[in-house]
Amino acid sequence: MTWKEFVQVARVRAVEETDRDGQIWSDDALRAVTQEVVRKGDVSVDQLLVRRARLLAGRALQPGWGSRLTPPSLPRWLVTTGWIIAFLVGWWLAALGQESEINLLSLPLIGIIVWNLVVVLLSLLPVSKGAAPAWTQKLVSKIDRLPVEADPASTPAGIGLQRFMALTSAAALRRFYLRFRAWFHIGAAILALGSVSGMYARGWSKEYRAVWESTLLNERGAQEFFSLLFTPASAVTGKPIPLDQLPQMHRRADTAAPAPGEALPWIHLYAATLGLLVVVPRALLVLLERFRTTRISDAEINSSDWQAYAHRLRSVVPGAGAGAMVLTHGLAHDASSRNRWRQLAHQQWRDVGEIDYHSVPVGAEADFVATLPSTGARCLLVFNMASVPEEEIQRWLVEALLNRMKNDKSSAVFLSVALDDADLRKRWSGFADGEKRLADKAQSWRAVMQGLNVNWV
Template sequence: MNERMARDVVLMSAIENADQERRILSDEDRTYASRSANELSQWELADKAGKGTGLAADAHAELFLSKRAEQVLKKVADRHPAFSRFTGLPGGWRLFGIVLPLAAVLAGFLADRVADPHRVDLLSPPLLFILGWNLLVYLGLLLLPLAGRRQAGGRSMLTRFAGGRLTMPRKLPQALGTALARFGEEWTRLSMPLSAARFKRTMHLAAAALAVGAILSLYVRGLLTEYRAGWESTFLDAAQVHAILSYLFAPATMLFGIEGFTLSDVQALQTPQVASAAGGARWVHLYAATLLLFVVLPRTLLSLAAGWKAKRLARRFPIDIGQPYFRKLTAHLGRSDASILRIFPYSFTVDETRDRNLAAVAQMLIGEQSRVMLRPSTAYGDLPQDAAADKDIALTAALFNMNATPEKENHGAFLAELARGRPGGTGAKGATGAAPFLALIDESSYLERIGGQAGGEQRLRERAALWLQFCEMHKVPAIVVNLLNPQSRAVDIERGLATLATLDRAQ
């Protein structure tokens, strides 16, 4: 996705992740946004298919996320008009990229006027400074990969420069203000490569513009006044100046065929003698050609390279859609039915309330389009039946009650049988494309049992750690949930999804 699409998607993610209490967007709003985005992306896909083009799976997911972000941000902007100022791309880079090079041209044009406007100074401080500074920059660019920690410090400075600060309107609700603050931090981090490329492009262009301004100044003044060449120095004699200028102007004399100079020529131009009007144009040509070779051409090429990289990043902004939040939203893509979370309870009778809240857990794991397939509870000591019979399963989960103590002969055998019985799979993810498999540990009954007992929180942590360690030993990802209050374990679910994503990439 491009920069604009990526920014909208990151902003949508920040809003929905911060709005856990559904004060900004209700569940109905989110479901409607997903359905609308699915329809819009399907229409666009059908249009592309009719034209003989198509989209890969990742591109389909990116298109869906972009369409959904449009729906979400429009809904938030309609309800909170002050929010609309954050939905557009900032225009600071465009202004910076225009103003700085123009200012550099003007500065270069005025730089040489600090000297005598009627004399070409062979040791012109402004022109020598421009050349020397650019040579140091080139050296720094060559050594930059070896800079290590120093490079990190420069990157931190650029982060503050590029990220800026978000000024929050007073009328925004607290949850939305928190979301925008998180978005500012996340977007600054994600856009760092693009911001760096744009910054480099502008700085290289400004350096070239500074040299162009100095060249223009030399020739414009030469049209209106008669240059008299000369030089003076307290510490350098004519031989040393001749050696310096010979090395400095050697490329210009060789490539452009400009008339050279001898030691006697340099001696004749030393002041406090009267500066000579003879040969003034030659020194103008030498300085102009040297600035062109050492500054204008290299900096222009570097600016073009940085600009090409910036355009490439802006067209194809790097964003990881494999994160748990995006995986939940896009899990249903490519399926005719809603994504299915299949649950196998073990020695656990799921009552009506917990059954209803399993749907909320499924949405947190898979997305708004999800639905739950609750299989009959397996009795203690038995193994699951027909685990491979179901089709189109997005995620399979074993459901345990935290009240129980995990046992290798029973709970471990149950996990192993489910792993083997999934369609096409063994382990965390089958080589033949089985749906991901995890364990859900419900803490709700255990919390009811320990109540407000002294040391209850410590006992809960210890029991949760025991179950997680047990599942890890059996190489099955595990998530602690609360089927009476699913949102209380939202962070654990997000962490578990991140683990699943890591396993998916490793397989």
């Protein structure tokens, strides 16, 4: 999945999950498009989401519905300006000298190469799959081109924007971080090219002679150093390294060089070395960062949250398998609730067909079981998790249904049981220990049902 496709899928999901009034798509339209995609054949999660988003984008009730839903990014002009500055800095660093002689050891080549080798080695290390560094958030927030809502929570559009940012911001920041690394590598290569251009441009209008002087290197040491530095460039270009001229090119503090050498052969070697040790590695690193960037969308779609979203979408399409009966106890039946219960049934039976919904009257469980038609092998009982589980009511109901299934001689004599926590989660949403309360509540339900031949969904 490309990044553009992921953003479009996230737009659709954000609007779908926050547009309660159906201003963009009605529930029937969402269900129809999902069924259209799923029934065309077995599709992967990313294919399902991309095709569905593409169809929904063309069937929106309001034009321009997703124009404001855009992840943060840097303007192109800022990147281009940075590259131009890098080229100018490289040009400035390549000053060949104030006089007609240039000191080979004073050119910035060595520092540029050492700096680039360190960066290249660090760039080859695995990039953490966690959140992007904090500085990326600060940088993007200063030049973020997203419109700012005065009170995002007060309008449907603002709520949709918040949901979209929750779905994409982490991936967008990580993508920006990797792209920034690629831009940085390109900038380093451009800086090297600027240095090369500067050396040749200055050499065009003025003849330079090459010398060297150093406090640390003697003549033999200089030969060994330049041999090590320029051997790769010499091998690639076929140009020899004039090492035999170095003793005569040695300039001292109080003595001029006996015979300064021609600068052009050394400029050629300098340029080739920058190309081999800076431009080429940086270009390869750009490809590496681009590869890492392309995997961000796939990593997001493969996360548990997006997989669960795809599962919810698939669950609205009846499968080719047998149908199922969903029994609920202490729960009101509405469209959103039935969608949740169908998702639970689909989680249990991936090919589940049509679903028959029944509500077990609280206080009349015995009469309901006595008049219930045959449940078949696929039966899901959903309890309201907010209720207090009692052996005389909920456990008795499960045992009665199990006995009924045995009497019906169903192929599978066990019952699938689920807890609907929608009401309870809403009630405890403001509590810091809400999740712990939910876990404790679920444990109390399992304690009441302990020992029964049921399958917890």
